[in-house]
Every structure is written in C-alpha cells, then in structure tokens.
Amino acid sequence: MKAPLRIAVLECDEPVGKAKEKYGGYGNLFKELLNAGADHIAQKDGARRPELDVTKFDVVNTEHYPTLENVDAVLLTGSKYNAFDNDPWILKLVEFTKKVLAQDRVRVVGVCFGHQIVGRALDVKVDRSKVGWEVAVVDVALTEKGKGFFGVEKLAIHQMHHDIVYTYPPSVEALGHSPRCDVQGMYAKNRLITVQGHPEFNGDIVTELLERRHDQGVFDDEMFRDGMSRIPTFRSNNQARAFSATMGKEGVHNLTSKSDFDSAMGTKDTLMVLDCFATWCGPCKMIAPRIVKFSDTYEDARFYKLDVDEVPEVAQELAVRAMPTFLLFKNGDKVGEVVGANPAALETAIKNNL
Numbered sequence: 001m002k003a004p005l006r007i008a009v010l011e012c013d014e015p016v017g018k019a020k021e022k023y024g025g026y027g028n029l030f031k032e033l034l035n036a037g038a039d040h041i042a043q044k045d046g047a048r049r050p051e052l053d054v055t056k057f058d059v060v061n062t063e064h065y066p067t068l069e070n071v072d073a074v075l076l077t078g079s080k081y082n083a084f085d086n087d088p089w090i091l092k093l094v095e096f097t098k099k100v101l102a103q104d105r106v107r108v109v110g111v112c113f114g115h116q117i118v119g120r121a122l123d124v125k126v127d128r129s130k131v132g133w134e135v136a137v138v139d140v141a142l143t144e145k146g147k148g149f150f151g152v153e154k155l156a157i158h159q160m161h162h163d164i165v166y167t168y169p170p171s172v173e174a175l176g177h178s179p180r181c182d183v184q185g186m187y188a189k190n191r192l193i194t195v196q197g198h199p200e201f202n203g204d205i206v207t208e209l210l211e212r213r214h215d216q217g218v219f220d221d222e223m224f225r226d227g228m229s230r231i232p233t234f235r236s237n238n239q240a241r242a243f244s245a246t247m248g249k250e251g252v253h254n255l256t257s258k259s260d261f262d263s264a265m266g267t268k269d270t271l272m273v274l275d276c277f278a279t280w281c282g283p284c285k286m287i288a289p290r291i292v293k294f295s296d297t298y299e300d301a302r303f304y305k306l307d308v309d310e311v312p313e314v315a316q317e318l319a320v321r322a323m324p325t326f327l328l329f330k331n332g333d334k335v336g337e338v339v340g341a342n343p344a345a346l347e348t349a350i351k352n353n354l
Helices: 017-023 026-045 088-102 113-121 144-150 203-215 221-229 231-240 258-265 282-297 312-317 343-353
Strands: 005-011 052-058 073-076 107-111 126-128 134-142 154-161 163-165 173-178 181-188 192-195 252-255 271-277 301-307 325-330 333-339
Touching (some): 026 052, 088 107, 113 126, 113 181, 144 181, 203 221, 258 301, 271 343, 325 343, 333 343
Parallel strands (some): 005 052, 005 073, 107 192, 252 301
Antiparallel strands (some): 173 181, 271 325, 325 333
16 A cells, blocks of 8 residues: 655744634645545546645744644745744744655645745745735646646636745746736746745635734725625636536626526526626726625525626627626526626525525
8 A cells, every 4th residue: 555645844933813713723624635645636636646645833922833844845834924034933844844855755835825835935035015916816826837837728726925036946847927916936947846826725715814914004994895895706616617417506606607697597496696897897896895705685686697798699698788787587588687796785685585
C-alpha cells in the first residue's frame, strides 16, 4: 500500500464568525479542500485516490513547526497580517520557508498571505498595493503554464487582499495576472506552487468577510456593493456547468442561454424569481446582495439571474425595458413584476405568490 501524502498546514491566522464555528481553524478548511481534490483525481482519471495525512501547525501563537523529515509538503495559509511586517513570528515563518525552499524534497504551497511569504523568502518586493484592495471573485488571466496547470483558459477565484508580490522571482514561472495584481501565482517544478487568490474560500466565507470589513469601515459602500455583486455570479457559474442535473433550491442560479431559461420555466408548482440585470447597471449591483439573502430566506422559491446583454433573445421575449426588472413565474405563467431596485416591493411580491 502506498504511503499517504503528508501535508503540514501552517495556520497563519484563524477564521472569523461562522467560518470559525464551522471549521475551527484554517487547517480544517484546507483539509476539506485537499480531500475534495483527492476525490476529484480518482473520479476524473480513474486512478487510485491519493491518501492524505493532513496535520496543522499554529505558527502565530505557538510558533510550532513540522520537522521536514516527517512531511512531504507544507502549505502556508492566508492571514489578516502583513507579510512584509517584521513581527518575530513572521520573520520566523520567512526563515522556515527559506529552509524548505533550500532543500529538494518537501514541496511548498502558498495561498494569499502564504503566497506573499514565499515571495519574500525568494527576495522579491512584497508590500501594500498602490491600487488598493482586490476582493470577491476576480477573473485571473492565465499564462500558458497557468492554463496547463489549472486546465482552464481563465481562472475565476475569490480574492481578499491589499498586499501583493510586486515581481516574479527569477527562479519561478508565472501562472497569471489580474487587473490589480500582476503576480497571481508562481510555480517551480518539484519545488513550489502559490496563488494570490483563495481556492479554499466559498461565497459564505467571503460574504461574511465583506460584511465585517464594511461594518468596520475598511471597505466603503461602493467596494462592498461591488464585491457582493460578484459572489452569487461565481456560485451560479459553477452550478451552471451541470445545470439540468444539479438544480437545487438554494442560491441564485445564472441562466446563460435560452435553453437554460426554458428548463427553468419548466419547473412545476414552484415560484420562479428572475432577476434581469446588466453588468453595467449600478442599481443591479446594489440590490444583488439582497437577492442572495432572499434566496436563503424564501427556500420554497427558486431564484435566477439573466444578463440581458448575454441572452438578448430572452430579454426581448420578456419585453424587458429597464434594469433591474424582476419577473415572477409559476407553472410557466407570469404572476408578478417589479421594475427597479426596490427590495421591499420585490419581497412583497414574493410573499404574495408563494
């Protein structure tokens, strides 16, 4: 029997709120992600599922580290702290990372703050970004190496950072860039892989972080609304890959074609709430977070989004003239309509037709 892959998760912070209640620490969150990846390998390639031995080390409070002889890879998590600061625990983490990078067996994985620590350990500039925060789901333009590594042309991934790695170290290959961050990922064969984004995050985690930082005054209203508007789209794009097979009641589902719309309209005895929006529409972005909350509150209804510029034939069929327009259907018949970003009127319409 093949020995398990031993991965040490270096916890550089801890989750907050509901995420902390659910996962306890980032080590458990990454353990879930890594095991999901192992399952995917077995399902996709028909190979034997890799066995994982995931251990956790608190490098902030106890400054506890693994012995390299006992692990095959170390994973540095995200953090609210600054990777360029000189706090004793951060300096110790940088030195440990340099130690790992100096040998040739144990691999290094860095995520967000961890990505920046790796950059610092490789002697490139890590500092506050001059263009501000990058939050919620962002499309990362991938290099050819990035496309081959991730298996997609473009990577949509959650972001939550104000600091960046400014340049690529000469010893690594670039994986991608975004409008606000030139160094979105680094790769060196048999040595390291890092990403600035958060593959371990989901919509609920990012929503809570956005809300907390908005309440604390870190994010202004515009940044908060913009970030929140991109969370449900990311969820629904993932779900839309298997639209007919995975249509659940929760969340806001994105209708990306006429056939998607027709399939949704075929639902019997369930209220269908359709948000007809446009990406350039300010009021659409403002009300988007409320639509997500309505989808959680009114579980007996199904919520959908339709980009009128992406599916114009449906918008024309429905005679949509202003954005946002909310149309309510039941058994294929229109039972309500709300024009404009009016959450109170929309909630009343939903209640009246359930």
